[in-house]
Amino acid sequence: MSDSPIQDELTGHEYDGITEYDNPIPGWWSWMFFGGIVFAVLYYMAYQLGTAGTSVAQAYDNAVTANLKLQFEEIGILTPDEPTILTYMQEENWVLFGQKTFEGNCVSCHGKEGVGLVGPNLTDDHYKNVKRLGDVATVIQKGAANGAMPAWQNRLHPNEIVMVSAYVASLRGQNKPGPRGEEGSVIDPWPAAPTE
Numbered sequence: 001m002s003d004s005p006i007q008d009e010l011t012g013h014e015y016d017g018i019t020e021y022d023n024p025i026p027g028w029w030s031w032m033f034f035g036g037i038v039f040a041v042l043y044y045m046a047y048q049l050g051t052a053g054t055s056v057a058q059a060y061d062n063a064v065t066a067n068l069k070l071q072f073e074e075i076g077i078l079t080p081d082e083p084t085i086l087t088y089m090q091e092e093n094w095v096l097f098g099q100k101t102f103e104g105n106c107v108s109c110h111g112k113e114g115v116g117l118v119g120p121n122l123t124d125d126h127y128k129n130v131k132r133l134g135d136v137a138t139v140i141q142k143g144a145a146n147g148a149m150p151a152w153q154n155r156l157h158p159n160e161i162v163m164v165s166a167y168v169a170s171l172r173g174q175n176k177p178g179p180r181g182e183e184g185s186v187i188d189p190w191p192a193a194p195t196e
């Protein structure tokens with residue numbers, strides 16, 4: 001029947017002249033197959049019923065926050081005043097940090113890129129509550145117009161107030177068109193950047 005030196009056994013049944021060797025699946029294969037099913041059930045239960053793990057996005061946010069805390073430790077707790085804001089306006093990374101703070105807390109009222117929405121346009125030379133650079137931080141800390149502009153001093157770290165102030169101050173002069181038009185009056189330019 002076969003030229004093979006190995007004489008395989010037949011299963012003994014025949015359909016339309018077709019016969020079948022009796023070659024059962026190896027034991028290790030069956031174990032993996034059924035083990036896989038058992039694992040899938042246990043894994044599904046652990047995934048659906050177990051405590052939530054850390055998502056990739058969460059892990060990233062945690063890492064960024066941890067890193068910032070380290071950097072905050074290095075620079076200490078800043079005072080949100082004019083010289084400090086002016087200094088950090090020159091630090092690109094920190095202005096970017098301020099932008100993130102702005103995007104996370106302020107765009108709902110001031111619009112993306114600060115062009116204004118519920119709150120005034122922050123990209124022009126007109127201000128309602130600001131006469132000098134330091135006032136930017138004061139308004140952010142204490143709020144304005146009876147809470148229409150909320151106070152942030154208990155919600156943001158003092159360093160975040162400095163960075164978001166630096167970002168807001170850096171928007172001035174971009175004069176992007178917004179939905180509200182000019183509000184308040186034109187104020188003096190920001191002081192010149194400190195020379196090192």
Ligand code: HEC
Nearest residue numbers: 105106109118119120127128129130139144145148149164
């Ligand atoms: C709930 C809406 C709202 C949110 C959120 C908000 N603001 Fe305001 N903001 C306002 C309003 C309204 C004014 C104008 C107050 C007034 O009419 O005197 C204002 C004014 C300001 C001013 C002064 C502008 C001027 O012309 O005097 C600055 C600076 C400012 N906001 C920054 C921020 C920053 C930074 C954040 C986020 C940390 C923020 N705001 C979040 C509503 C908001």
